[in-house]
Amino acid sequence: MNDSLFSLLNYGIYGTAILVILIGLYGALVKKSLLKIVIGLSVIDSGLNFLIVALDYYKGGTAPIFSLGYLNGTDKLMVDPVPQALVLTAIVIGFGVTAVALSLVIRLYRHHGTLNIDEIKDLKW
Amino acid sequence: MKKFIVIILLAVLGGYTANIFFDIGFGEPHFVQGVKPVKDIYLSETVSNLNVSNTVTAIVVNFRGFDTLGEVTVLFLAVTALGSILYKRRHQVGKRSVMFSASSIVTSGSKLIFPAIVLLGAYVFIHGHLSPGGGFQGGVIIATGFLLMLLAYENFSIGHNALSIIESLAGITFAGVGLMGFIGGGTFLENFLPTGILNNLFSGGVIPIIYIAVGFKVAAELTGVIYTVLHEKGEVNE
Amino acid sequence: MVGTPVLFVAIPLLAAFLIPLLGMIWKELVRIVPGLVLTYLLILSINLLNYVLVHGPIVEVIAGWVPPIGINLVFSAFSGFLVTLIIFLGFIVWLYSYRFKRNVDFEPAKKYFLLLMMLITGSVGIVLTGDIFNMFVFIEITGISGYALTAFYTGRNSAEASFKYIFLGSLASAFLLLAIMIIYSQLGTLNMADISSKIHLMKPVYKITSLIFFITALGIEAEIFPLNGWAPDAYTEAPGPVGAAFAGIVVKASVYAIIRYIYTIFDMSGSFDLLIILGMITLIVAETAAIRQNKLKRMLAYSSIGQMGLVFVAFGFGTEEGVFAALFLMFNHAIIKSLLFLSGSYLVYNSKDKFIHEASGMGKYLPITSFLFALGAFAIVGLPPFAGFWSKLAVLTAAADSHMLLIIALVLIVSVVELVYYLRVVNRIYFFKKEDHVQATRPSYNGMFAMLILGVIILVIGFYPDAITGILHKASADLMDKSKYIQDVLSLNQ
Amino acid sequence: MIYFILIIVLLLLMIGASVYAIVQKDLLYAVIATGIISLILSILFYLLQAPDVALTEAAIGVALTTIIFIITIRNTVRHEEEEDGNKKFKSAVK
Numbered sequence: 001m002n003d004s005l006f007s008l009l010n011y012g013i014y015g016t017a018i019l020v021i022l023i024g025l026y027g028a029l030v031k032k033s034l035l036k037i038v039i040g041l042s043v044i045d046s047g048l049n050f051l052i053v054a055l056d057y058y059k060g061g062t063a064p065i066f067s068l069g070y071l072n073g074t075d076k077l078m079v080d081p082v083p084q085a086l087v088l089t090a091i092v093i094g095f096g097v098t099a100v101a102l103s104l105v106i107r108l109y110r111h112h113g114t115l116n117i118d119e120i121k122d123l124k125w
Numbered sequence: 126m127k128k129f130i131v132i133i134l135l136a137v138l139g140g141y142t143a144n145i146f147f148d149i150g151f152g153e154p155h156f157v158q159g160v161k162p163v164k165d166i167y168l169s170e171t172v173s174n175l176n177v178s179n180t181v182t183a184i185v186v187n188f189r190g191f192d193t194l195g196e197v198t199v200l201f202l203a204v205t206a207l208g209s210i211l212y213k214r215r216h217q218v219g220k221r222s223v224m225f226s227a228s229s230i231v232t233s234g235s236k237l238i239f240p241a242i243v244l245l246g247a248y249v250f251i252h253g254h255l256s257p258g259g260g261f262q263g264g265v266i267i268a269t270g271f272l273l274m275l276l277a278y279e280n281f282s283i284g285h286n287a288l289s290i291i292e293s294l295a296g297i298t299f300a301g302v303g304l305m306g307f308i309g310g311g312t313f314l315e316n317f318l319p320t321g322i323l324n325n326l327f328s329g330g331v332i333p334i335i336y337i338a339v340g341f342k343v344a345a346e347l348t349g350v351i352y353t354v355l356h357e358k359g360e361v362n363e
Numbered sequence: 364m365v366g367t368p369v370l371f372v373a374i375p376l377l378a379a380f381l382i383p384l385l386g387m388i389w390k391e392l393v394r395i396v397p398g399l400v401l402t403y404l405l406i407l408s409i410n411l412l413n414y415v416l417v418h419g420p421i422v423e424v425i426a427g428w429v430p431p432i433g434i435n436l437v438f439s440a441f442s443g444f445l446v447t448l449i450i451f452l453g454f455i456v457w458l459y460s461y462r463f464k465r466n467v468d469f470e471p472a473k474k475y476f477l478l479l480m481m482l483i484t485g486s487v488g489i490v491l492t493g494d495i496f497n498m499f500v501f502i503e504i505t506g507i508s509g510y511a512l513t514a515f516y517t518g519r520n521s522a523e524a525s526f527k528y529i530f531l532g533s534l535a536s537a538f539l540l541l542a543i544m545i546i547y548s549q550l551g552t553l554n555m556a557d558i559s560s561k562i563h564l565m566k567p568v569y570k571i572t573s574l575i576f577f578i579t580a581l582g583i584e585a586e587i588f589p590l591n592g593w594a595p596d597a598y599t600e601a602p603g604p605v606g607a608a609f610a611g612i613v614v615k616a617s618v619y620a621i622i623r624y625i626y627t628i629f630d631m632s633g634s635f636d637l638l639i640i641l642g643m644i645t646l647i648v649a650e651t652a653a654i655r656q657n658k659l660k661r662m663l664a665y666s667s668i669g670q671m672g673l674v675f676v677a678f679g680f681g682t683e684e685g686v687f688a689a690l691f692l693m694f695n696h697a698i699i700k701s702l703l704f705l706s707g708s709y710l711v712y713n714s715k716d717k718f719i720h721e722a723s724g725m726g727k728y729l730p731i732t733s734f735l736f737a738l739g740a741f742a743i744v745g746l747p748p749f750a751g752f753w754s755k756l757a758v759l760t761a762a763a764d765s766h767m768l769l770i771i772a773l774v775l776i777v778s779v780v781e782l783v784y785y786l787r788v789v790n791r792i793y794f795f796k797k798e799d800h801v802q803a804t805r806p807s808y809n810g811m812f813a814m815l816i817l818g819v820i821i822l823v824i825g826f827y828p829d830a831i832t833g834i835l836h837k838a839s840a841d842l843m844d845k846s847k848y849i850q851d852v853l854s855l856n857q
Numbered sequence: 858m859i860y861f862i863l864i865i866v867l868l869l870l871m872i873g874a875s876v877y878a879i880v881q882k883d884l885l886y887a888v889i890a891t892g893i894i895s896l897i898l899s900i901l902f903y904l905l906q907a908p909d910v911a912l913t914e915a916a917i918g919v920a921l922t923t924i925i926f927i928i929t930i931r932n933t934v935r936h937e938e939e940e941d942g943n944k945k946f947k948s949a950v951k
Contacts (some may be wrong), residue, residue, distance in 0.1 A: 005861050010151040015143060020875045020894070021537070022139040027879035028534070029131050033886050033937040035527070037928065039891055040923060041533045043875050047893050048537055048870075049914070051146070052544050053889045053907050059152040063906040064180035064258065066172050069323055078180070079906045080164045082547065085184040087910050089196045090540060092261055092343075093503045095917050098202030099350050100510055102665070103210045106354075107514070107522040109857055109933040116890040120523060124651050142541070145572055147550050158562045162551020163741050181909045189371075191425045191434045193487070195500035198376055199507060202481055206511030209474040210522070249912070257908035265916035272924055289383045296380030300373055306426070313369040315424040347921060354928045 003009050006059065020047030034105045038098065043044050045094040053078045056083040172295040172339040177254045177329040185259065186332045186339075194299060197339060200346045217258040227277045235277035242270035251338030254329040263286045263341025271348045275355060283352060288345045295342035300330050302338070313318065366407045368423045368438040368491055371446065375400055375484040379477055386473050394461055395475040397480040404487075408447040414700065415443045416837055420851050422493075429833040429855045431557045436492040439854065440841040445490045445619055447504040448697055452611040453483035459705050459813040460604040467522070475515060475602075482508040482608060484707055486616035493852060495543050496553050498620060502584065506532045512605045512820040513597045532595050534585040542576035544624055545569055556790065556852035559628045559845065572627050578621060578637075585617035586668045587675070587850060588645035595652075598664035598719065604709025608658060610667045615693055618671065622678055627845050635681040642675030643773065650777050654784045658717050659707050663700070666743070669777065669791075670696045676840035677758050688840035690756035694831060695742070702739040705810070706732045712804040714837055719788055723798030735818045738755045740785035740822045744802070745778055750824035785787050819846045864904060871897045882937045884930050892923040 018055050024047060026038030060071065061079035105115065137338075151157045156162050184195050228236075250263025265269040275282045302314075309317025314331075321328030377488035379401045385392040413422065415421060420439035424430070482580070485505030494500050510532065514525035541555070549565045550558055551834045562570065583590045625634050646669050653665035669694065706724075709732050714721040726733040742749035745756075755778065760769045795804075806814070824831055843846075871894055877889035895918025902911035 001224050005858075006152060009861070009864065011147060012145060012150065012865060012868055013151055014146040014149075016872055018139050018146065019872055020927070022135045023872075023875045023879055025135055025534075029532070030128055030878070031879070033884070034877070035926075035933065036887070036937055037530065039878055039884075040529070042891055042926075043878055043894065044533070044537050046891070046898055046918065047875075048540055049879065049910075050898055052150060052540065053905055053910055055149070055155070056547050056907060057152050057905045058154065058484075059942050061906055063257070063908050064915075065387060066178045066180070066323070067256075067909075071323075071341045075496065077949055080162075081180040081184055081551075082164050082168060083544070084181050084910050085192075086547075087907075088181070088185060088261060088545075088913055089192055089496075089500065091910070091917055093199050093500070093536075095922060096199045096507060097503070097529065097533055098922060098927055099203050099354075099902045100206045100210065100507060100926055101526070102534070103207045103354065104514060104522050104529060106278060106511075106524045106929055106932050107210055107517070108526065115934055116940055119203055136811075139574070145569065148568075155548050155562075156551040157549050157566075160551050160564060162429055163553070164551060170432070179909070187426055188428055188433055189496070192497055192500050194372075194376065194541065195497070195504055198481065199500070199503050201379070202504065202507045202511070205474050205477055206507055208513050209471060209478065210514050211527075212471055212474075214515070259909065260911050261637060261907065262912040262916060265913065265921065269916060271881045272920065276924075286387070289380065293380045294385045297377065300377040302381060304373060304377070310427055311426045312424050313367075313373060315426065337850070351921070351925065351928075354925055354932075 014051065017051035017054060018045050020050065023047075024082055025117075032116050032118060034108060034117060034120075037117075038101045038105060040103065042094075045060040045098075049094075052083050052087050052090070083095060127353060163284075170325060174320075175329055175332065176298055176323045177318065177332055178324055179254055179256065179259070180330065181257075182254045182259050182336065183329075185253075186335050187314070187316055190303070192301065193335075193339065194314075197296065197299060197342055199293065199345060204292075204346050204349045204353070211353060214321070218352055225276050226230035229306045232277045239270050242273065243267050246270065246340070248342065251333070251341075254327070254332050255324060255326070255338040260339030261343055263340040265347060267340070268347035268351070271344075272351050275351060283348060285349075285352070288349050290294070292342055293344040293351070295338045295345065298338040299335055299342070302335055366411070368411065368421060368436045370407060371404055371437075371450075371487050372484060372506070373489060374404065375480050375717060379481055382473065382477055383474035387396050389617075390469050391468075393476055397476045398454070398457050398461065399456055400480065401450060401483070403728045403745060404450050405447075405454050408443070408450050411438055412443045412447050412834075413442075417439055418833065420841070420848075420854050422803060422855060430852050431552050431554050435452065435852060435855075436491045437556070437848070438491060438835070438850070439851075441690075441765045441838040442490050442628050442820055443621070444838045445486060445615060445693075446805075447491065448694060449486050449612050449615060452697055452701055453479075453608070454602045454811045455701065455705075455816060456611075458816075459607075459810045461809045462600070462807040471515070474810055475512070478511050478515075478609065479605070480509040481505075481575075482512065483612060486612045489616040493555050495546065495555060495558070496554050499539050499543060502539065502581075502617075503536060505616065506536070506584075509597070509609065509613060512608075513614060515602055516600070520596070521600040524566070524593070528597050531583045531590065536579040537580075538576045541546070542573040542580065543731070544718070545573040547560040551775050554852070555628055556849045559630075560849045560853065562630060563691070570629060570631060572670050574624065574631060574634065578641075581621045581624070582607065582641075585614055586645070587641050587730045588648050588668075588672070591645075591649075591668055594668055595661050595664040598704075600658045600659060603704060605803040606663070606708070607704035610663075610700040610704060614667070614671060615697055618674060619695065621675075622842070625678075626842055627848055630845075632750045635679050637679075638675050639767075639770075641678035642672045642677075642679055643770070644674030645669070646676065646777060647672075648774070650770070650780045656784075657719055658704070659711050659719050659722060659788065660704070660717050660832050662719065662788070663703055664706060666697070666781065666784075667700050669781075670700070670743070673758065673774065676770060677761060680761050682761060682765060683839050683843050684757070684761035684764055686842055687835055688754065688761040689833070690838055691754040692837045693756050694835070695750050698817055698820055698824075699739050699743045699751060702735060702821065703743065705814050705817070706736040706739065709806050709810070710736060713802045719791060720795075721798060722788065722799050723791040723795035725803060726793040728797065728803035729805065731811065735814050736792065737789045738791050738818055738821060742825065744781045744785055748825050750828075752825065755827040761796050764826040860904065864901070867897050867901055867904075883935065884937060885927065885935055886895075887922060888926040888930065891926070892919050894921065896921045 024043030246266035251261030304316030488501030649669035
């Protein structure tokens with residue numbers, strides 16, 4: 001892969017990640033359905049995880065695993081393992097939060113019989 | 126009207142953030158000059174000190190093991206929170222409220238695949254320190270196996286007590302191994318066992334032990350999440 | 364030394380994993396064990412605080428890796444003071460709710476005590492940790508416990524309040540991760556002391572962006588004005604003791620996080636002014652909202668937000684007197700606001716909507732509770748012989764030293780506003796006739812005991828403020844000395 | 858070169874899937890679109906040399922998150938802004 005294409009990837013990858021975050025934010029802020037809001041939050045999480053993992057990459061780097069083949073080889077550049085470890089944590093935490101949010105959606109539906117926030121709004125914002 | 130305001134705000138925020146990340150750059154070293162990033166230490170210490178092949182595992186379990194303890198707690202709390210939020214006084218456990226009717230092809234196919242999935246999950250978390258994967262990944266894979274069985278069979282059930290016992294025991298193992306580090310080395314979560322030879326199954330000291338405990342815990346917790354949600358009655362209250 | 368700081372996190376976690384097993388043996392254990400854990404931690408924290416005040420901070424290393432590599436915990440005079448305060452309040456809340464949930468079944472009771480313990484542990488972790496990503500994990504622990512506790516009662520509004528909280532909480536964690544990654548992408552480290560020693564190498568754009576993201580994210584939990592939409596609903600809908608726990612524990616931990624970022628990590632000129640502006644807006648908006656409320660807990664919630672605004676203003680002076688005043692305010696707010704929530708929830712115990720007028724005439728039926736509520740109300744307004752007076756005086760002195768006359772005027776005006784709305788409630792309690800449809804419920808003995816402890820502390824601090832000022836002075840000196848913090852943590856590396 | 862085209866195609870697909878997830882009124886399709894985002898994401902993680910994260914994302918994002926969303930939809934309603942008379946009637950009775 002030559003350099004000019006690679007620099008295009010700079011814009012492509014970060015741009016996509018941030019666009020996905022923005023699309024999720026838009027969904028979470030504008031949509032009326034509770035489930036759609038949770039979907040928006042989950043999309044934000046996806047974009048964010050992509051953004052973080054994109055920070056780990058070094059051109060020509062390999063996965064940070066010292067297998068036997070790697071130890072015998074000559075190529076010694078590895079990608080940054082720290083963002084990967086952080087994203088691992090973030091994904092699992094995001095799943096926990098999503099599960100709790102969905103259980104709240106179920107309970108709100110149980111009480112109100114609708115998912116539309118305009119009909120639910122009993123409390124002032 | 127609200128939509129336009131939101132779109133303009135998001136465009137400003139997105140443009141600003143994107144500008145920053147374009148500046149950081151993709152695929153090139155982005156740390157400022159004269160800084161020694163911790164990742165170099167992690168990469169060198171993983172092989173030389175811990176005898177673990179997978180650096181991500183070493184970071185997750187040992188260097189930043191405290192995060193993982195917290196993360197496992199988050200999942201544990203999520204299960205507890207789910208149970209507390211969806212609690213009803215007359216809780217009819219055992220009767221599934223959400224059914225997905227499955228044909229015989231699906232049921233017999235699931236029966237065939239299920240042991241393979243569990244085995245794969247176990248493999249992934251036992252070899253967490255050697256190959257990609259580990260406790261989280263293996264635990265999640267096992268949970269998907271149980272998910273498959275729960276979807277395919279209407280009367281497939283898991284003892285709720287058994288799940289919570291596995292969860293508790295795995296958690297106690299993690300925290301207990303951490304506290305044993307005090308005796309063995311003087312700090313919490315210290316790797317006090319001999320680390321063995323690189324790329325052997327029995328290597329890495331306490332790392333495989335903790336990751337296996339994490340695997341059991343994650344599997345039990347995620348199965349618990351699905352189980353709780355599946356048994357939720359979807360009717361509107363009077 | 365009798366223990367190490369990591370026990371503040373490890374012991375509750377171990378207990379949390381044990382509680383489901385213990386509950387299978389004897390059901391009462393799920394209520395007792397959290398109390399035992401909190402008692403032990405309270406003793407431990409007082410011991411460690413005594414040690415730290417004499418010998419200097421304890422820096423604990425985890426997994427045997429010295430700071431820039433591994434995670435470290437810092438128990439200094441500042442963080443130790445907050446940890447002791449948080450655990451003390453946690454103990455009080457546990458004591459209060461020991462029989463509060465008596466009528467509830469076993470399963471919810473187990474979950475309630477487990478989540479309450481983890482709420483406290485998460486907040487303690489936020490205060491103790493010396494690593495920004497670890498702080499994120501603890502914020503999530505606190506958050507999830509908070510969401511679940513808010514939705515604990517299966518009334519219809521509690522789930523909605525909790526949904527608002529979880530919505531803002533998710534956005535907060537997204538911003539927090541972004542800020543953490545911007546810092547990591549520049550400095551290659553996640554340790555606070557290490558970042559603090561290298562922050563001058565970062566480009567200003569990155570610094571400003573990450574600081575703004577941090578404040579946005581943490582401001583949601585710390586109830587800074589435009590981001591506190593969740594707080595009044597959550598305080599209103601959560602069980603009474605949980606409201607006290609939010610006001611006394613979660614908010615304190617989040618304020619600590621913001622202060623740590625601004626004082627220790629970022630060396631930005633202008634961030635102190637930002638704190639003052641944010642604090643003033645929060646103060647004005649919250650107090651004007653509080654005076655319009657007709658529900659007791661909502662009023663207390665807005666009052667709590669306003670107090671946090673005042674804390675931010677005091678931190679924004681950037682001087683040692685300012686920090687002292689802010690810490691004194693935090694201490695008083697934690698004690699007094701908890702007392703108000705705890706006693707207030709008995710005043711409107713049986714009413715569904717918790718209106719203020721439903722508490723009228725309770726002075727005759729619940730004499731001690733009403734007296735404690737009135738005590739708390741007078742103390743938080745800052746009437747002379749009570750604890751709140753000394754902290755407001757400290758704020759005024761600090762403002763005068765920094766030549767901020769506008770703030771002095773503002774604080775005085777706000778005190779008058781507070782006096783109006785608190786006196787309105789106290790007046791109703793003592794001089795109005797009880798409404799017929801409302802029934803008074805006597806507090807349980809343990810609840811009464813918990814409130815009495817808080818009341819005694821308010822009186823003691825009121826008549827003898829020196830009991831606490833010594834520790835506060837040391838804590839504020841500890842926060843101001845940034846280079847010592849860096850050196851304490853990074854010296855382990857040599 | 859082939860990697861480059863693959864990555865660009867995946868990125869475009871991901872944007873498309875996320876727009877679809879937000880715009881689609883039928884929540885079931887929207888949820889499946891989020892599952893597709895996770896699937897693409899896990900391939901991208903693999904291409905970015907993060908196999909651990911790819912495994913986690915594939916298992917959690919594709920399987921578990923999607924299924925709890927689907928169970929929630931089974932428990933609640935399938936369509937956004939549903940104008941179902943029956944539902945309206947139920948809430949009016951209550």
